[in-house]
Amino acid sequence: MRGLDRQAMQKEVMAWLSSSSIFLCGLVETRVLITKFKSITDRIRNNWDWTNNYNADSGGRIWCGWDPMKIEVTVIISKDQMILLQVVIRGTVTKYNNEKKGGRRHPPRVFADFNNTIDKLYLTDMPTANGVFTWCNKRYINRRIYAKLDRGLMNEDWALTYPDSHVLLTPPLTSDHWGLCVKVPVNIASGPKPFRFLLIWNKQPAVKDLVATSWGKQFKGDPIAKLMFKLKLCKQAVKQWNTEKFGSVYVEVISCRKKLAEIQGVLADDPMNEDVIHKEDECRLNLELAISNENIILSQKSRIRWVKDQDRCTKFFFQKIKQHKANSNMTTLQEGGTTITDPNVISQRFVEYFQRAYAGGV
Known part of the structure; x- marks a missing residue:
């Protein structure tokens, strides 16, 4: 791949990657100065991860790039004649683009298989009480990506039996994934229902x-x-x-x-x-x-x-009704670094907030 430092050649590589719809590539015989490596790879695919063998060959004869949203790559060996990679295919299970922040946007067909499978099984997302994203690639700001790769799904029977169940996200700490904890509240008190014109x-x-x-x-x-x-x-x-x-x-x-x-x-x-x-x-x-x-x-x-x-008149309708009811329930409230789960305290916090708002204190 001689001439990779020229924009014309870079555009050819970009076109090849786009037309091939691949998420892992290798470029050999690049012979580009190491000082230009980052600027060129950012121009080709700035949301990909890249590695090279400049540590073994000053000419950097081999470049490898991959889409971190699709695969996990670990460099095993890097020598002047080869780079050995361990590749693990990552399941991309976001349902829509709004379940991802950062990185490239995908066309609807990318989500089609997963969404069709979920629909055929009559599964729905369990409401999440304290967040949206469940994974982060831990990169710096300009390359940082958040996505909802993990989710709690429920079928018809679960939704009808436990209509107020929800997912509580726990801090990822040293992991790149948040923990998912399924909560099944019992006897949630509900206030008066608003008027709805049928x-x-x-x-x-x-x-x-x-x-x-x-x-x-x-x-x-x-x-x-x-x-x-x-x-x-x-x-x-x-x-x-x-x-x-x-x-x-x-x-x-x-x-x-x-x-x-x-x-x-x-x-x-x-x-x-x-x-x-x-x-x-x-x-x-x-x-x-x-x-x-x-x-x-x-x-x-x-x-x-x-x-x-x-x-x-199938259970599917009742499942959806129960799901919307669960989505409208406020089961947890974040106050500073504290998570409040007592429904009476949550109600009191809302009353206090609007009292201050109407009094001009907010």
Whole structure:
């Protein structure tokens, strides 16, 4: 590889590495001064690690470079005619680019195999209480890389049985990996749930009338106060209507199934009864509507915007709902160098913070 100190040759090497999609290379007969080694390798691949044999040959006849995110390399022997390396392939298990800081960005296809495997197994990430990244290459700032290479995954049964479980990262100390400790809290106290407008209410004409009536009422005060009163009035009206008129969708599904089963039992004894046949059709339509409404609620709660027909009302939806619930729980709080896990103390810290904020102390 003569002429490597020329930019044209360096560009050829860069193009070759990019087109070949390799993560380990060797350049021989470089014959470049050792003082130029770092500047040239930084230009070729500044996020790679490099070694050479200048210690055995002043001409530096062999250069080796590798991607530390893909492989771990240890130099075993470095002589004038050879460099012997021990190579360990590193599993790159980041799911997305936002799980990595520093280094090169990868196209989506790099994550495809891992993400597809996770999806096929119906596994999801366990919430992490105190951080994102679990590995660091321990290099200096301009070459330092953080990534989430280690993760806690849970299946449907685990998510449903231990909905509040989460991962707590422990300091790496002398390692390049953080430790992962799975916590399974018991009886986490939850506060009042915020009001959420359900999408299925949009199908009910009564809701539009309720909102229009509540919104049309006049209030005195500044615009922000008026807006708050109107929103509060709409919320109260819709909640009362839902309790008195609409009811629980889940209860409706159970009731419709029971009625349809009873009608089909009658039809089994009198299969040609026209009135019973019409009642069966009516009950079946009611059940299908109730199931459709249930799916809309499950989709909204699980934040899944697309639903396959075969996925209706499976544990997958409930798993997602439980996962989002777990993500919204505050199980640990870092205060200086102390980790607080007592839920009562955590709640008190939040109250104190916002009291200071509104008093102008923050």
